[in-house]
Amino acid sequence: MAVVATFAYEDAFLAAAEKLKSSGFDDMELLSPIPLEEAQEILGLGKSPVRRFSLAGAIIGAASGFAMCVATALVFILPTGGRAIIAIPPYFVITYEMTILFGVLFTLIGFHVVSGLPAWNDKPYLEEANIDRFVVVVDSGSGEQLAQAESIIRQAGAEEIRHVEVE
Amino acid sequence: MFDHGQPSYAEVNKDVLSTMLETGRGYWILLGSTMSVAGICFFMPWIYQLFVGIGAAGMNRNSVWGTYISNFIFWIGLSHSGTLLSAVLHITNSQWRKSIYRSAEAMTLFSLMTAALFVMVHVGRVWFVHWTFPIPNQMGLWPNFRSPLMFDVMAITTYLTASSIFIYMGSVPDFAAVRDASTGLRRRLYTIFSFGWRGTAKEWHTLGWAYTFFAVFVIPLAVSVHSIVSWDFALSIVPGLHHTIFAPYFVCGAIYSGTAGIVTVMYCLRKFLNFERYIGQEHLNNLGKLLITLSLIWSYINMLELFSTWYGGTSFELEATRFRLTGFYAPLYWEMILFCAFVPLLMLSRKIRLSWNKMLVISILINIGMLTERFIIVATSLPRKFLPDAFGFYFPNWIEISITIGSFGIFATLFLIFIKWVPAVSIYEVKETLNPLRRNG
Numbered sequence: 030m031a032v033v034a035t036f037a038y039e040d041a042f043l044a045a046a047e048k049l050k051s052s053g054f055d056d057m058e059l060l061s062p063i064p065l066e067e068a069q070e071i072l073g074l075g076k077s078p079v080r081r082f083s084l085a086g087a088i089i090g091a092a093s094g095f096a097m098c099v100a101t102a103l104v105f106i107l108p109t110g111g112r113a114i115i116a117i118p119p120y121f122v123i124t125y126e127m128t129i130l131f132g133v134l135f136t137l138i139g140f141h142v143v144s145g146l147p148a149w150n151d152k153p154y155l156e157e158a159n160i161d162r163f164v165v166v167v168d169s170g171s172g173e174q175l176a177q178a179e180s181i182i183r184q185a186g187a188e189e190i191r192h193v194e195v196e
Numbered sequence: 197m198f199d200h201g202q203p204s205y206a207e208v209n210k211d212v213l214s215t216m217l218e219t220g221r222g223y224w225i226l227l228g229s230t231m232s233v234a235g236i237c238f239f240m241p242w243i244y245q246l247f248v249g250i251g252a253a254g255m256n257r258n259s260v261w262g263t264y265i266s267n268f269i270f271w272i273g274l275s276h277s278g279t280l281l282s283a284v285l286h287i288t289n290s291q292w293r294k295s296i297y298r299s300a301e302a303m304t305l306f307s308l309m310t311a312a313l314f315v316m317v318h319v320g321r322v323w324f325v326h327w328t329f330p331i332p333n334q335m336g337l338w339p340n341f342r343s344p345l346m347f348d349v350m351a352i353t354t355y356l357t358a359s360s361i362f363i364y365m366g367s368v369p370d371f372a373a374v375r376d377a378s379t380g381l382r383r384r385l386y387t388i389f390s391f392g393w394r395g396t397a398k399e400w401h402t403l404g405w406a407y408t409f410f411a412v413f414v415i416p417l418a419v420s421v422h423s424i425v426s427w428d429f430a431l432s433i434v435p436g437l438h439h440t441i442f443a444p445y446f447v448c449g450a451i452y453s454g455t456a457g458i459v460t461v462m463y464c465l466r467k468f469l470n471f472e473r474y475i476g477q478e479h480l481n482n483l484g485k486l487l488i489t490l491s492l493i494w495s496y497i498n499m500l501e502l503f504s505t506w507y508g509g510t511s512f513e514l515e516a517t518r519f520r521l522t523g524f525y526a527p528l529y530w531e532m533i534l535f536c537a538f539v540p541l542l543m544l545s546r547k548i549r550l551s552w553n554k555m556l557v558i559s560i561l562i563n564i565g566m567l568t569e570r571f572i573i574v575a576t577s578l579p580r581k582f583l584p585d586a587f588g589f590y591f592p593n594w595i596e597i598s599i600t601i602g603s604f605g606i607f608a609t610l611f612l613i614f615i616k617w618v619p620a621v622s623i624y625e626v627k628e629t630l631n632p633l634r635r636n637g
Contacts, residue, residue: 038635062205063627064400072397077405083413097330101338112342119342122424123350129417130354133410137361140406144399146368147391154394156376159369161205161633186635 031153031168031195032179034187039065042163045185046071049167054178060154060164079139086135087128094127095120153193162188168195203473205633208626212370212619213377215469219616222468230608238602241595242317250320253596258588259579263596264318266570267603270453271311272352272425273446273566277454278304279359280418283411292482294625295474299465300458301363302618306610307457308356310603317599344427351417351424358417362410363618365403368393370619422450429573436516436577439504445497452490452536453566459483459559461611463552465620474621477550484549487562491540498537512582520576524589528568529576535565 036042039061046059050071059068098120106114141147158164165187167178179190203211245252255262278300285293316322328349332338339346372393375386393399426446429437439445462479465471505517520529539561548554579588592600614620 037633039632040634058394059397060395061397061400062395063624064404065397068397069401074398074401077402079402079405079409083409098341101330101332101341104332105337107340109342116342119347122347122420123341125420126347126350126354126417129413129420130350130357132413133354133358133361136406136409136413137365140365140402141391144402146393146399147388149387149392152394158395159373159376160209163633 030172030175031166031193032175032182033153033155033191033193034165034179034182035155035157035189035191036163036165036186037161037188038186039163041186042165043067043071045165045182045187048181048185049165049178052177052181054167054169054174056167056169057178058153058166058168060158060166062159062161062163077143079136079143082139082142083132083136086138087132089135090131091124091128093131094124097127098123153195168193201473202630205627205630208474208623208630209373209377211470211473212621212623212626213374215471215620216374216616216618217377223612223616227609227612230605230612233605234602234609235605236602237598238313238606241598241602245317245320245595246322254591254593256588256590258586259575259590261318261574261578262590263571263574263592263600264314266567266574267600268311268314268318269425269446269570269573270567271307271314271603271607272422273450273453273570274457274563275304275307275311275355275359275454276418276422276447276450277458278302278307279355279362279414280304280451281455281458283362283414283418286408286411287415291629292478294629295471295476295621296458296462296479297625298363298366298618298622299461299615299620301359301366302611302614302620303454303457303461304359305356305363306607306614307454308352308359309610310607312352312356313606314603344424344431347424348428351421355417355421358410358414362407362414365407365410366622367618368403369395369624370622373623374619419447422446429577434577434581435510435512436520436580437573439501441497441500441504445494445501448490448493448497449566449569452487452494453563455483455486455490456559456562456566459487459555460563463556463559465615466552469615469620471621474626480552480555481546481549484543484555487540487559488543491537491562495537498533516577516580519580520572523576525572525576529572532565532568532572535561536569539565 034045036045042059042061043065046057046068049057057072059065059072061068099115102114102116108114153166153168155162155164165182167175167182182190253262253264278297282293282297282301285297316325319325327333328339328346330339330341330346330350339349368390371386371390372395375383375390378386423443423446426442430439430442432438459480462475462483466475502517505513520526539558542558543549543555548558575590579590
């Protein structure tokens with residue numbers, strides 16, 4: 030069983046979230062139609078691990094870009110006008126592009142890994158949360174704890190409170 | 197920011213989604229027309245050229261590059277403002293970006309696709325185009341990564357990939373809004389497109405970080421792409437092309453024509469999708485100021501190119517410049533100067549900057565000038581390099597002209613399809629610019 034509460038106002042929603050957090054409801058979810066930095070702060074979401082994926086991608090891209098140029102030049106040695114077989118200046122361009130390509134691709138992977146998306150399984154969700162309502166979901170804890178959560182939410186000024194079965 | 201009063205959150209959803217979910221007869225007529233232009237003017241001549249051979253185009257021994265390459269540069273250039281501008285304005289947290297960036301990014305994507313088509317048209321035997329990919333061919337031979345053409349392949353592939361991811365990731369929350377507003381097959385499709393997005397704080401947090409990193413990667417990428425396109429020319433020793441200024445010249449020109457393209461697209465969005473409420477005079481004013489700045493930089497670089505040629509005093513360079521300024525294509529050169537250096541100065545007047553009709557005309561003239569610029573670069577250099585006994589002449593024939601016209605049909609078709617599949621204005625980012633929903637207002 031989960032408590033799903035809808036708020037019409039951002040400040041009431043944030044006040045409820047803060048109170049719930051201080052009461053020990055660490056697993057709650059906060060749904061909003063726009064990104065809210067305050068909500069992220071309440072949940073203690075600091076620097077995202079996505080940045081590590083970006084860095085790893087950029088490093089792997091740079092190394093593999095340069096390696097690809099060198100390896101392909103050595104597979105079939107093609108001397109032209111006395112130029113170096115392994116030529117650093119032109120290979121730098123390919124390295125640069127591959128750094129960015131892999132950086133972007135790894136950031137994309139990082140987004141999916143960290144956010145847990147795609148997630149098509151049924152989780153508590155209200156369509157209004159993507160329009161103009163703010164939603165708090167508390168779906169862990171005993172019946173007593175859920176009753177306490179509901180009381181906090183009600184005091185904060187929730188517009189509507191529903192009880193939803195969760196898997 | 198909002199010329200006709202601030203909408204509510206729900207109105208933003210309704211206004212934007214209605215452009216996708218409600219389709220009038222006019223849309224189908226317009227789509228049919230653009231598809232016809234693309235089919236008749238682009239694909240039919242191309243198929244003819246495929247059967248007859250590349251000799252069907254007007255290129256010849258002296259002029260191995262022609263309109264296809266100049267169009268390729270034009271479309272790559274047009275692609276430059278969307279993603280780049282969006283990324284720069286995202287990093288600097290500019291609020292006015294939020295209503296216009298989605299369509300600007302789409303412009304990038306479709307311009308790039310059109311540009312890529314020109315590469316295929318230009319190479320002639322398109323079935324061998326995979327030889328340019330970093331894979332060994334059937335003889336075990338790899339592409340030569342010392343060639344600027346390979347730089348180009350890598351840069352454009354990266355740019356296309358990064359731009360696609362950039363626009364897609366920015367649209368995920370809006371795909372969820374489409375999912376919620378639709379039923380049946382459309383709902384199932386958008387459930388997949390939106391990855392099951394619910395708008396949790398964790399999802400927003402991760403998207404925010406990832407999106408910022410995409411932006412950080414895209415900015416140097418966009419600059420590198422047109423620099424590399426310029427090196428296709430500048431790394432040769434052909435008079436008129438061998439200039440160190442070419443990379444900044446191309447990048448500046450690309451952003452310039454792309455920004456003008458954004459004005460044109462914004463005009464159409466306002467007019468045909470009724471986005472007057474979201475795309476207002478503030479956007480036009482800011483884009484106008486940007487265009488003036490870019491116009492001045494572009495003019496300065498043009499003067500610099502002439503100065504360095506004169507100061508260098510090389511006879512080959514002087515002859516190439518003389519031909520450009522006073523030869524057969526001189527009217528086109530001066531038309532370019534008029535449209536790209538003088539006409540934009542009209543925007544110094546605030547009255548003109550705030551007039552949608554006048555700005556539309558100016559933006560189209562700038563892009564005509566920029567299309568001409570790319571043609572001049574190709575047509576006045578390669579056919580006339582070094583010794584006069586090797587001089588030739590290039591003039592596009594009907595196939596090349598037709599394919600050029602058809603490319604606009606392709607771009608318009610792709611854009612028209614886009615506005616029915618992706619919200620043309622970012623729903624959640626427009627909401628961010630509204631007054632927050634607080635109890636005390």
